[in-house]
Amino acid sequence: MSMVDIKRHILDQLNQAVSSLGMEVPSLKLDQSRRPELGDFSSGVALSLTKEAKKPPIELAEAIRNCLDLKKEICSEITVSKPGFLNFRISPEYLKQQLEVIFNEGAEFGKIQLGKGKKAQVEFVSANPTGPLTVGHGRQAVLGDVVAQILEWHGYNVDREYYYNDAGRQMRLLGESVKARYLELLGVEIDFPEGGYEGEYIRDIAREIDEKEDGAITKKSGVSEFRKFAEKMIFSEIKRSLELLHIHFNHFVNEQRFYDDGSIDKVVKLLRQNHLAYDKDGAVWLKTTAFGKEEDTVLIKRTSEPTYRLPDIAYHRDKLSRGYDLIVDIFGADHIDTYPDVLSALNALGYETSSIHVLIHQFVSLIRDGQKVKMSTRKATFITLDELIEMLGADVVRYFFIMRSRQSHLNFDIGLAEMESDENPVYYLQYAHARICNILKHAKDTGIDSSDAADLSLIQEETELSLMKTLIRWPEVMTNVHESLEPQMIANYLQALATEFHRFYTEHRVVTENRELSSARLFLVSSVKTILASGLAVLGISQPEKM
RNA sequence: GCCCCGGUAGCUCAGCUGGAUAGAGCAACGGACUUCUAAUCCGUAGGCCACAGGUUCGAAUCCUGUCCGGGGUACCA
Numbered sequence A: 001m002s003m004v005d006i007k008r009h010i011l012d013q014l015n016q017a018v019s020s021l022g023m024e025v026p027s028l029k030l031d032q033s034r035r036p037e038l039g040d041f042s043s044g045v046a047l048s049l050t051k052e053a054k055k056p057p058i059e060l061a062e063a064i065r066n067c068l069d070l071k072k073e074i075c076s077e078i079t080v081s082k083p084g085f086l087n088f089r090i091s092p093e094y095l096k097q098q099l100e101v102i103f104n105e106g107a108e109f110g111k112i113q114l115g116k117g118k119k120a121q122v123e124f125v126s127a128n129p130t131g132p133l134t135v136g137h138g139r140q141a142v143l144g145d146v147v148a149q150i151l152e153w154h155g156y157n158v159d160r161e162y163y164y165n166d167a168g169r170q171m172r173l174l175g176e177s178v179k180a181r182y183l184e185l186l187g188v189e190i191d192f193p194e195g196g197y198e199g200e201y202i203r204d205i206a207r208e209i210d211e212k213e214d215g216a217i218t219k220k221s222g223v224s225e226f227r228k229f230a231e232k233m234i235f236s237e238i239k240r241s242l243e244l245l246h247i248h249f250n251h252f253v254n255e256q257r258f259y260d261d262g263s264i265d266k267v268v269k270l271l272r273q274n275h276l277a278y279d280k281d282g283a284v285w286l287k288t289t290a291f292g293k294e295e296d297t298v299l300i301k302r303t304s305e306p307t308y309r310l311p312d313i314a315y316h317r318d319k320l321s322r323g324y325d326l327i328v329d330i331f332g333a334d335h336i337d338t339y340p341d342v343l344s345a346l347n348a349l350g351y352e353t354s355s356i357h358v359l360i361h362q363f364v365s366l367i368r369d370g371q372k373v374k375m376s377t378r379k380a381t382f383i384t385l386d387e388l389i390e391m392l393g394a395d396v397v398r399y400f401f402i403m404r405s406r407q408s409h410l411n412f413d414i415g416l417a418e419m420e421s422d423e424n425p426v427y428y429l430q431y432a433h434a435r436i437c438n439i440l441k442h443a444k445d446t447g448i449d450s451s452d453a454a455d456l457s458l459i460q461e462e463t464e465l466s467l468m469k470t471l472i473r474w475p476e477v478m479t480n481v482h483e484s485l486e487p488q489m490i491a492n493y494l495q496a497l498a499t500e501f502h503r504f505y506t507e508h509r510v511v512t513e514n515r516e517l518s519s520a521r522l523f524l525v526s527s528v529k530t531i532l533a534s535g536l537a538v539l540g541i542s543q544p545e546k547m
Numbered sequence B: 001g002c003c004c005c006g007g008u009a010g011c012u013c014a015g016c017u018g019g020a021u022a023g024a025g026c027a028a029c030g031g032a033c034u035u036c037u038a039a040u041c042c043g044u045a046g047g048c049c050a051c052a053g054g055u056u057c058g059a060a061u062c063c064u065g066u067c068c069g070g071g072g073u074a075c076c077a
Helices: A004-018 A045-053 A058-067 A094-108 A133-155 A170-184 A200-212 A223-244 A256-260 A264-274 A309-321 A341-348 A385-394 A394-402 A414-423 A427-447 A462-471 A476-482 A489-509 A515-539
Strands: A041-042 A074-082 A086-088 A119-123 A157-166 A249-253 A276-280 A283-286 A299-301 A326-332 A356-361 A364-368 A372-373 A410-413
Touching: A004 A041, A004 A045, A004 A058, A004 A086, A004 A133, A004 A476, A045 A058, A045 A086, A058 A074, A058 A086, A086 A094, A094 A341, A094 A462, A094 A515, A119 A133, A133 A157, A133 A326, A133 A356, A133 A364, A133 A385, A133 A394, A133 A476, A133 A515, A170 A200, A170 A223, A200 A223, A223 A385, A249 A256, A256 A264, A256 A309, A264 A276, A264 A299, A264 A309, A299 A309, A309 A326, A309 A341, A341 A356, A364 A414, A385 A394, A385 A414, A394 A427, A394 A462, A394 A489, A394 A515, A410 A414, A427 A515, A462 A489, A476 A489, A476 A515, A489 A515
Parallel strands: A119 A157, A119 A326, A157 A249, A326 A356, A364 A410
Antiparallel strands: A041 A086, A074 A086, A276 A283, A283 A299, A364 A372
């Protein structure tokens, strides 16, 4: 019986008790108790029924308690406390039994395979190859990868997909910029293109072309030759950056595909048939007013170039056709206004879009010397992701980006990050893991090994019980994260677990002359290691054996 | 103007679908290593949870309004 089942057991009992008193509660819930000295879970049902019952809450709580028939081996104590809370204490027997489950199941502990046999797709980063990935992309990259990891943990078969467009205006500008720098290199006087890419990396690409000397590209080559070369180079840099963070995509989808296979035209045709697209002023408009917007928006420009909404609709139509059970789009806050149009259009065309989850993350503001740095790939006023990784290391960067909720604006102070890299909270988690590894090693050296014969009833210190209670919350944390897709919940949980462990470590010695107690504690401690390792693995952070 | 996020300790941020006395890290101060790793632990200090109303037994959390910051509202992506 897992923790989730326990809660259900208590809730069932509460429900029965309440209805046997002739009342009803629409939504009953059990909270993690804020007062551990009173119990592990608490319920405020009595408080919410006090009016209906016309009785003081304490009295009502007592009455409810008297109707409860909870299994002794699960809940050892039920108390009523001041305003009218019911408090439940998990029995030590149950904790010990769960500890054995953790020990036996290892990394599999808590997996109820919510995604077994299901296919999921996570689309993220999706930056066009116009320049190196920025810190902002980093947030998205890590967020997307961890979401994918969470889904995989739950048993989904996950595709990590990168969607890009190498045919637009921005890419043409990239080609022009590279060509300009190349000509500059050859000593040709030239005006740098208006709004072109000013970053130093453009010069690097030009230099690369110059040094190649295979004659494939010369000063007479067209812009598209330069563009293609630059794209190839930049893309391989992007992939390299992602690899530094241990992020691997297994699908790359080029927007061009939807032009080539006719699906763009098909979408326009469908939209027209459904009276959702019409001609005006030489452009084709999408009737977003039909979706509750104030104005219609342009779908195809007068230049006959589509705006990004059109291929996006085609792309999502394609995603839907691939039979995913779950589709996750990770977008920056700049997409906040556009994706509803895409979903609305798909809905209007008769597609079921409930499998699509759009996760919007807010931007990262870079702060340097107390000043906010405007990030622009074009102006090259950015800190690249590579620079950040070089400065802090992949583990720290990953942790930093998922420890905060995605809807909060992230202020990234470069100086502070560097200063704090030695004191980063991620080390706190890793240190706990390394400490345990060291204990296990020490135990082995000492000849105390066989934790399988451990007598777990010897574990009874307050800190130990508290540690166990935190341990068995892991499955529930992961179930909640499956719902919310908010990775920071994992980080918060691991922090709590590490804190409990470090305190335990300080207060109690694991390996002592008392062999019985030692093996019981080794049992406990290796369970902590198991969960820490699982959690760190989901976050894509390494689990060092020594530090 | 309208829409979406955010405003919590000096700083960066947690706070699960409303629960009891508001949390962590960093920074500050005071303690703890003859022991399995002090990258740790314990303690002190630090708060009108932006502001004003409302909903109710109960609000940082939900609703309304105001203020401040970010983003969108492009025939740029």
